[in-house]
Amino acid sequence: MSTEAKQNTITPNTITIDGQEIPFKDGQTIMDAALAAGVYIPHLCHRPGLTPHGSCKLCVVDIGSRGVSFHNSDRRVQTKFSVDIDGRSVSACTTPAVAGQQISNNTPALNEVRKTITQMLFIEGNHICPSCEKSGDCTLQAMAYHLGMLDGHFPQFFPHREVDASHPTVMLDRDRCILCELCVRASREVDGKNVFAIAGRGITAHLIVNSPSGKLADSDLETGDMAAHICPVGAILIKEHGYEVPIGRRTFDLHQVGEIGLEKVILAKVRHTDE
């Protein structure tokens, strides 16, 4: 069936992702519909149940009337920018699903863009995977593997970021923060607190703690809070627990980042339980 013919036979409340017809309910985003149908759209800042944020941009998809473009994967720059010129690139987690949307997701061009974004996340922070206790359980690291990232590509920023170990049980290592705001939203929306926020703009944006001293110790964060466990990287950690899950049984030793519903597994891991 040609694209044109296909568009003429739109099923109400369905979208099409990479040629696969997917139902959606009113109010769902493209990401919601995709996850419900078992279709993986790469993401770092999205978590079902929390307000979509659209900051990591890994869930970028193309919406257009044309079918999936073919791109020469050897020509990286051209590939990166030759996305569907008749449509638009949007964040799947914040864009409502609309009947008849023709969406490109798992394409070489988009995955190349995602890889570049991931590389920028790495070089903008201090991500020392070899000694990081989150290694093997880190969604950013798993995403890099998923997208075939072999290096940082860009020069490292080596920013100066502060560690806050003042809290008796939770540690904040801003070196690894990717500003996804999962902790900000989890604290506000699930824990009913308002412990974290992002301050500053652009490259100076950083995670702050809403307490009189700015220190975690003076906040009302507790070990049982979701905000203490939701970090997809190693920026928020339970103190004095690390490397307890042996190599071979860490999250991404056993799972692919593209598995649907993995957030529950990850949350269990950071609570230091073993599968």
Added chain:
Amino acid sequence: MEQNATSQSNLRRVAIDPISRVEGHGRITLLLDDENHIHEARFHIVEFRGFEKFIQGRPYWEVPFLVQRLCGICPVSHQLAAAKAVDQLVGVERLTPTAEKLRRLLHFGQTLQSHALHFFHLSSPDLLFGFGSDPAQRNIVGVLDKYPELALKGVKLRKYGQQVIAAIAGKRIHGTATVPGGMNKILTIAERDALLVDIKDILAWSSDALALNEQIHTANPEHRDFATIRSNFLSMVGSGGELEIYHGGLRARSASGADIFDQFDYRGYQQIIREEVRPWSYMKFPYLIELGKEQGWYRVGPLARVNNCDFISTPLAEAARKRFREFGQGGFVHDTLAYHWARMIEALHCAESIYELLHDPDITGTDLVADLGEKRREGIGVIEAPRGTLFHHYQIDEEGLITKANLIVSTTGNNQAMNESVRSVANEYLDGHEITEGLLNHLEVAVRAYDPCLSCATHALGKMPLQVELLDADGMLVDRLTKGGNGVIERTV
């Protein structure tokens, strides 16, 4: 010793940069006087990594995995030394039997693979073909070509040691095994049984390697005197005076075998050892405080351990130690090249110990972590790494972040000794104003006997080509010989 401690302007200088087939990057400078005698020998370490500085501010539970990245050869030793310090920080005096045995097994695997690597890959070309033989053949490829069976055994011995490490730490290199007060993973019965499959071959090959080294050393009288120096020895020993590489007291003995101290609790190491900084090297010079800077330098590693211990707990290695002792006519063997022999005695001890531990029911136990005690702000972990006594010392603040770290790594313990051995060889082989390939080769062999790991010692990493420079009394370059990483030697004056 006085000659090494001073620097004078009216001297000629010979530099060998860098040294090959050691782990890391070093350089040798020889200062000559007006009569072409070696006035001073300096084994430079010109790289700097600064682990002690940049781990400051990191949480203590991260440290074993951060510092193990010092090295890809003996990361297990660094992980274990740091883990022993961390145990003290969390108030654990004694591990569970399973955890302690797993750590021991891990360390025996580590030492076996490191010793096998050093002999078969790095040193056997010198010992089998002769120090002055054709460099095109004198390498691991040459050994594979002429002694394929031996070379293959070496490869398999190393592989087995790494299999032991992988079974416990999850990876052959840079795995994770320790947690504060214990270990993170049991050794399953299936994993143990897989290691048991080859252990008898490993014992046999370790015995063969030992026999070969023993034969080489005892049958070549010139090996006795090559780079040989008399020194004090420092090592850890078990409570009964036995060879011990995981946990024990410190023993230092003088060149004649007299006790300097014995069964010393390593947590007080600062009372007995001090480190001297010299401006021309990033590697410090440790010495025994009791004997002072001039007389207090010592040697560590296999030669020190086999000389210092009263016995070895495993039968085959103990029989070998007795022969070693007889060779020394009851006293210490000071021959620098006997490091190779002692190293293979230890490799056999590791193989025997692995055999014993794999048959110990505790090794597959499930009680991995001891009850944590009262937190402390300071921890000192010491272990016998393959290259010698390794000290890790950490202080933390009330939040659990490292405020101070001091590492005395094994190669540092041999720093002065390597300089002394270099001077001894240079005196014998330097001929006038010209740097010869023979000199270059012999200096390399002397340094290599110590199995120096310059990556750890300076906290540096790199390949090891070699350069020799000769400068006259006015500091003018007289001669320079450079050996590239590919073994090609060029005169570049």
